[in-house]
Structure formats: structure tokens, C-alpha cells
Amino acid sequence: MRIREATVADRDAIVRIAHASFDRVYAYFAVRGMRHAWPFLVAEGGSSIAGFLEGILFHGTPPIGYVYFVAVDPGARGMGSGRGLVQESLRLFRSRGANRVFAAVPRDNDPSMRLFESLGFERVARRVLWRWYRWRGLSVQMRMLLAPHEVLLTHTFTDLPPASSQEVSRTS
Numbered sequence: 001m002r003i004r005e006a007t008v009a010d011r012d013a014i015v016r017i018a019h020a021s022f023d024r025v026y027a028y029f030a031v032r033g034m035r036h037a038w039p040f041l042v043a044e045g046g047s048s049i050a051g052f053l054e055g056i057l058f059h060g061t062p063p064i065g066y067v068y069f070v071a072v073d074p075g076a077r078g079m080g081s082g083r084g085l086v087q088e089s090l091r092l093f094r095s096r097g098a099n100r101v102f103a104a105v106p107r108d109n110d111p112s113m114r115l116f117e118s119l120g121f122e123r124v125a126r127r128v129l130w131r132w133y134r135w136r137g138l139s140v141q142m143r144m145l146l147a148p149h150e151v152l153l154t155h156t157f158t159d160l161p162p163a164s165s166q167e168v169s170r171t172s
């Protein structure tokens with residue numbers, strides 16, 4: 001299984017996995033989210049796409065990462081694709097200087113909750129979101145709005161090198 005950036009050629013497979021993984025509303029937002037996602041990753045097993053991840057990097061000082069959607073083909077679950085996708089997104093968020101990454105997971109979604117917790121995400125109160133995002137304006141808050149049945153999870157990088165923001169400005 002290989003994690004790589006998604007390309008336009010992966011679109012059909014991603015749409016199929018989104019519809020196999022989410023209810024209609026979530027699938028709609030996952031398909032729509034492809035346009036602006038970064039990072040936008042797929043897990044490739046052999047010649048087929050096993051799963052995808054859509055992230056959002058909120059710019060600021062420091063930037064904050066958001067795992068917007070992660071889904072694995074029902075026939076390919078339990079083989080490490082989900083973990084590989086989230087791990088790679090963490091690496092990419094961190095490489096852009098983010099010191100925190102959020103995810104929102106339905107309360108009853110055990111596989112997803114455990115996936116994130118196994119990667120060091122912790123449940124936090126919703127007010128943490130407002131504290132961190134207040135200054136970023138209404139549009140961000142609207143996109144980050146949590147459904148009542150969702151739990152907020154956050155991963156904090158404790159070992160972020162102080163020079164990372166300078167690296168970002170050099171490379172971007």
C-alpha cells in the first residue's frame with residue numbers, strides 16, 4: 001500500500017469510496033471538498049485506490065491542520081490504509097508549520113475514533129475550537145461547524161522545530 005497525492009485520474013474511485021463510506025450528506029461534502037483539499041491523498045494498493053484523505057490547512061500563525069474526510073473502501077479496511085493516510089497528512093501539516101491538527105468524528109463511529117486516538121489525537125471540548133479559531137473569522141467557523149453528534153479530536157505536535165515557519169516561507 002502506497003500513499004501518494006491524488007490526481008484527477010483518481011476522481012471516480014474517490015467518488016465511489018465516498019458513497020460507499022458515508023451517508024448522502026457527508027458524501028456530497030466529501031465529493032465537493034475534493035476541489036480545495038490540501039493535503040489530498042490516496043492509498044493505492046496494487047492498481048486500485050483503497051482510500052482517500054481530504055485535509056484543509058488553515059493559514060495563520062501558526063497554521064492549523066484539519067482532517068476533513070478520510071475513507072477506505074469497505075473491502076480494503078483493516079489493512080492499514082486509514083492509518084497510513086492520516087499519518088501522511090500529519091507529516092504534511094507539520095511540514096507547513098502547523099502545530100495542531102483537528103478532526104471531527106461522529107460519536108458512534110468507533111473505527112474512526114480509534115484510528116485517530118491510536119495516532120495521538122485526544123478528545124477536547126468544543127469550546128477549544130472557538131478559542132483557536134475566533135480570530136480567523138466567520139468563514140472558517142462556518143466550515144468548521146461541528147454537527148451535534150460529532151466529537152472534536154485534536155493532535156498537538158510537541159516537537160515542532162522553531163525554524164519550521166521560516167522553512168515554509170522559503171519553500172512556498
Ligand SMILES: CC(C)(COP(=O)(O)OP(=O)(O)OC[C@H]1O[C@@H](n2cnc3c(N)ncnc32)[C@H](O)[C@@H]1OP(=O)(O)O)[C@@H](O)C(=O)NCCC(=O)NCCS
Nearest residue numbers: 021069070071072077078079080081082083111112114115
Ligand atoms: C475509519 C476508517 C477510515 C479506518 O480505515 P482502515 O484502513 O480500516 O483503518 P486501519 O486498518 O488503518 O486501522 C487503523 C486503526 O484504526 C482502528 N480501527 C480500524 N478499524 C476498526 C474497527 N472496525 N473497529 C475498531 N477499531 C478500528 C484501530 O485502532 C486500528 O489499529 P489496529 O489495527 O492497530 O487495531 C474506515 O473504517 C472508514 O473508511 N470508515 C468509513 C468512513 C469514516 O467513518 N471516516 C471517518 C470520518 S471522516
